[in-house]
Amino acid sequence: MSIFDPVYRQKNIGGQIARTLFHIGQAVKGMFWDKSRLEHLTPAQVKSLLFINYTRRDAITIGNMAKYLTCTPATASGVIDSLEKKGLIMRSRDPDDRRRVHLSLTPEGARVAGEVENIGNEIEEIIASFSPEEQIMLERLLVNIAEKLMEKGLISSSDICTDCCFFKKDSNRGNLKPHYCENLHIMLSEEDTCKECPHHKKTYN
Numbered sequence: 504m505s506i507f508d509p510v511y512r513q514k515n516i517g518g519q520i521a522r523t524l525f526h527i528g529q530a531v532k533g534m535f536w537d538k539s540r541l542e543h544l545t546p547a548q549v550k551s552l553l554f555i556n557y558t559r560r561d562a563i564t565i566g567n568m569a570k571y572l573t574c575t576p577a578t579a580s581g582v583i584d585s586l587e588k589k590g591l592i593m594r595s596r597d598p599d600d601r602r603r604v605h606l607s608l609t610p611e612g613a614r615v616a617g618e619v620e621n622i623g624n625e626i627e628e629i630i631a632s633f634s635p636e637e638q639i640m641l642e643r644l645l646v647n648i649a650e651k652l653m654e655k656g657l658i659s660s661s662d663i664c665t666d667c668c669f670f671k672k673d674s675n676r677g678n679l680k681p682h683y684c685e686n687l688h689i690m691l692s693e694e695d696t697c698k699e700c701p702h703h704k705k706t707y708n
């Protein structure tokens with residue numbers, strides 16, 4: 504039994520869907536390659552720029568980047584070195600904890616991230632042609648699949664606080680960091696909540 508066996512797929516809708524998801528994954532891979540070539544980068548370098556650009560400052564670590572890239576910390580470290588040599592990212596010491604190194608984009612890195620970040624728009628355009636009900640249903644089913652893959656440790660995912668089940672909005676109203684995370688036990692500023700977090704867990708109303 505194989506999702507690549509057309510006879511098997513004809514009798515198994517699950518196999519058909521799995522093969523279609525595989526094809527979509529290949530298309531996304533191709534989109535990353537096309538954009539990366541334009542900037543003389545590798546897909547891993549492009550993904551790393553997007554990770555640094557959109558992830559909450561304290562969550563930009565080698566370990567989280569390795570999970571995001573689905574590679575080892577040593578490989579992620581090598582990608583960071585190559586981006587630093589190209590002048591696209593820089594390292595700086597955390598003023599509150601000198602042992603911690605913070606990664607951020609240089610102005611040129613921010614320009615490149617801006618050039619490549621529309622990867623995937625083709626897919627969004629296709630989805631926009633579906634009805635709102637179909638889009639909600641599709642999202643729920645895909646999130647369900649993604650969560651099962653995360654449980655198996657095959658992928659990692661991140662998103663912003665707004666729809667995270669651990670997010671407590673305005674728990675300390677009037678403070679510079681008015682929101683609270685029940686998972687990480689940290690206070691969050693408005694800016695923090697607009698950045699992706701690798702510990703995000705979606706909640707449904």
Ligand code: SF4
Nearest residue numbers: 664667670684700702
């Ligand atoms: S775990 Fe959820 S609430 Fe906490 S910082 Fe991450 S996304 Fe925000």
